[in-house]
Amino acid sequence: MKIRITRKAWGEAVILRDITLEIGPREAVALLGPSGIGKSTLLRIVAGLDTGFEGNVTDAGRIAMAFQEPTLLPWRSVRDNLTLTTNCTPGEADALLQAVGLPDAGARFPNTLSLGQARRISLARAFAMRPDTLLLDEPFASLDREAAARMLALLLDLLRDHPARLILVTHDPMEAARLATRVLTLGGTPATVQRERHLDESPADRDEARIMQLLTTL
Amino acid sequence: MLAFVLLWAIVAVIAGSPNTLPAPWTVARLTLVETLSGELLFHLSATLARTIAAFVLAMGIGSAIGLWLGTDKRADAWGDPWLVGLLNLPALVTIVLCYIWIGLTEVAAIAAVAINKIPLVATQMREGARTLEPALRDMAHVFGMSRGARLRHVVLPQLAPHFAASGRTGIALIWKIVLVVEFLGRSNGVGFMIHQYFQLFDVARVLVYAISFVAVMLLVEMLILQPWQRHATRWRRP
Numbered sequence: 260m261k262i263r264i265t266r267k268a269w270g271e272a273v274i275l276r277d278i279t280l281e282i283g284p285r286e287a288v289a290l291l292g293p294s295g296i297g298k299s300t301l302l303r304i305v306a307g308l309d310t311g312f313e314g315n316v317t318d319a320g321r322i323a324m325a326f327q328e329p330t331l332l333p334w335r336s337v338r339d340n341l342t343l344t345t346n347c348t349p350g351e352a353d354a355l356l357q358a359v360g361l362p363d364a365g366a367r368f369p370n371t372l373s374l375g376q377a378r379r380i381s382l383a384r385a386f387a388m389r390p391d392t393l394l395l396d397e398p399f400a401s402l403d404r405e406a407a408a409r410m411l412a413l414l415l416d417l418l419r420d421h422p423a424r425l426i427l428v429t430h431d432p433m434e435a436a437r438l439a440t441r442v443l444t445l446g447g448t449p450a451t452v453q454r455e456r457h458l459d460e461s462p463a464d465r466d467e468a469r470i471m472q473l474l475t476t477l
Numbered sequence: 478m479l480a481f482v483l484l485w486a487i488v489a490v491i492a493g494s495p496n497t498l499p500a501p502w503t504v505a506r507l508t509l510v511e512t513l514s515g516e517l518l519f520h521l522s523a524t525l526a527r528t529i530a531a532f533v534l535a536m537g538i539g540s541a542i543g544l545w546l547g548t549d550k551r552a553d554a555w556g557d558p559w560l561v562g563l564l565n566l567p568a569l570v571t572i573v574l575c576y577i578w579i580g581l582t583e584v585a586a587i588a589a590v591a592i593n594k595i596p597l598v599a600t601q602m603r604e605g606a607r608t609l610e611p612a613l614r615d616m617a618h619v620f621g622m623s624r625g626a627r628l629r630h631v632v633l634p635q636l637a638p639h640f641a642a643s644g645r646t647g648i649a650l651i652w653k654i655v656l657v658v659e660f661l662g663r664s665n666g667v668g669f670m671i672h673q674y675f676q677l678f679d680v681a682r683v684l685v686y687a688i689s690f691v692a693v694m695l696l697v698e699m700l701i702l703q704p705w706q707r708h709a710t711r712w713r714r715p
Contacts, residue, residue: 306619322619330616334634334712343630344620368712388620 260284260318260392260424262305266449267297267312273449274300275312280443280452284391287418287425287462289435291477292445298428299327301445302394305426320391320424323384327397329377331369337380338365345387355383358420359413375406382414386421393423399434411437415463436473438462444477499681508685516670517689523666524659524690527583528652531590535651536644538591539598544636546599547606560603563596568654576662586658593654598643605639634709641706648702652694 260282267275274297282288290298303309305316306324323345331340341352356362359379369377378398385393398414399407411434418425427438435442439458446453456477465473482501489500511517546553546560572589579585609632617627633640659668667686674682 303615306615308615308618324616324619326612326616328612330612332613332630332634334637334709335630343626344616344622370712384620394619 260316260320262301262314262316264301264304264312264314266314267300267304267309276449276451278314278450278452282424282426282441284424285422285440287427287438287440289427289429289439289442290445291429291432291435291442292450294430296445297450298430298445299396302396302426302428305392306394321388322392322394323386323388323390323423324394324396325378325381325385325398327400329369329374329381331377331380331384333369335368336365337361337367337369337372340369340380341384341387344384347387352383352387355387356380358386358417359383375402375410378402378410379413382410382417386417386423389421390423393418393425395425395427397429398427399429399431414438419463432474432477433470435477436470437465442477495681496678497680499684503681504684504688507681508689511682511685517685520665520667520670520686521689521693523663524652524655524668525693527587527590527655527658527666528648530587531594531651531655532644532648534587534591535594535598535647536640539595539643540602540636540640542595542599543602543604544606544632547603548609553603560596560599563592564600566593568593568657572654572658572661581662583663586655586663589658590651590654594647594651597650598647601639601643602636605636609635637709641702641709645698645702645706648694648697652690656690 262278262280262282264275264278266273266277278301280288290301292298300309302324304312305319306322307316331337332343335343337356338349338352341347341355342349347355353362353365356364359382361376361379361383364372364376364380369380372380382398385395395414399410402410415438425438427434429435440462441458442454442456443452444454444456445451458473460469486501489495489498492498495503508517542556546556568589571592575585575589575592579588613631613635614627617631622631655666656668656671659666660672663669667690670686671683674680674686
């Protein structure tokens with residue numbers, strides 16, 4: 260997959276400039292940077308939601324996204340949310356609900372779920388697409404530490420069973436250290452890639468000591 | 478309801494003028510007579526059929542226009558003055574013009590009623606379309622939902638509360654205009670019968686037809702509109 264953004268502006272203000280990325284099919288790229296730098300804008304460009312930029316995105320394959328808010332259809336049951344948006348079968352939906360630890364949630368409506376549960380459903384929906392490229396926009400924001408850690412472990416499990424190229428937007432270096440195979444730090448005005456770090460081993464093989472060591476270098 | 482009938486009975490007895498204000502039991506007896514003769518049901522069903530036809534037309538066309546104006550700024554800029562103009566067009570003018578231009582036909586009657594209601598539906602649905610959730614639109618785009626699926630599962634459920642509100646106020650307005658249309662140019666229906674008995678100054682029978690149709694509309698509200706609205710908004714209840 261290739262991402263080339265020569266210029267992205269909001270009115271007169273240029274947000275992103277000269278960003279060129281090549282991401283392999285099993286890579287997990289974390290985009291780090293302070294709030295408002297343009298990380299989510301970059302993700303929206305990759306998702307095809309923002310077309311007002313100079314450059315192009317090619318070979319992304321089938322894309323799925325888990326948004327910052329779960330964005331479930333509130334008038335449909337959890338199972339319908341998976342089947343109607345991704346065309347997966349009810350059986351596949353139930354298997355994914357099992358995988359995200361909510362095997363009995365199929366018939367429930369989204370307003371009966373906690374934020375953490377709704378995020379897990381949103382993740383299940385993204386995997387139900389069988390994506391080649393999975394985009395995650397701050398998937399653990401506003402979760403307490405325990406819920407965030409559980410969901411992070413869940414994401415690693417899901418990626419092991421359903422491999423996909425991952426692009427994760429986060430402002431938390433800890434999430435990048437746990438999930439990514441490559442960490443890009445955006446900075447400057449307009450934003451560009453200021454630092455790029457390839458991490459050798461698979462995220463699943465990292466132990467706590469290695470994660471803590473990585474944290475000091477990101 | 479009982480208190481209203483009781484008050485009506487007391488006022489009727491005090492007034493002592495059955496020609497101007499007949500007592501409830503007189504109206505009840507005549508309702509039975511008209512029902513047994515088949516007249517009441519015949520005219521009620523004629524009015525109900527016109528009401529349903531005009532309702533379906535007005536809701537369909539009004540919703541489509543409202544959705545279009547609410548999601549397309551250029552169309553809204555062009556359509557807004559038209560909408561304001563049509564909203565201020567008196568019902569009577571539309572009815573008279575439809576009868577003159579189309580003729581004293583069923584098509585003219587139903588068209589006149591629908592034209593009166595379409596701008597109101599369009600205005601309410603436009604407000605609904607303006608508040609569509611952009612996050613859900615983005616989600617539908619990323620997940621590649623087809624246009625039909627987006628409309629059915631993402632857009633229309635968001636418009637449902639506006640559609641329900643518009644439908645409930647609409648049905649009340651529509652049947653009243655249907656009565657005027659029948660009064661002016663049809664040979665059956667509740668409006669036509671009220672016209673007949675108005676000329677004879679038979680207030681009791683005017684009340685028989687008016688109250689019967691109000692009862693029918695109350696049943697429609699309780700048996701169809703309210704349960705449908707409850708079903709459409711059941712996801713809001715935890």
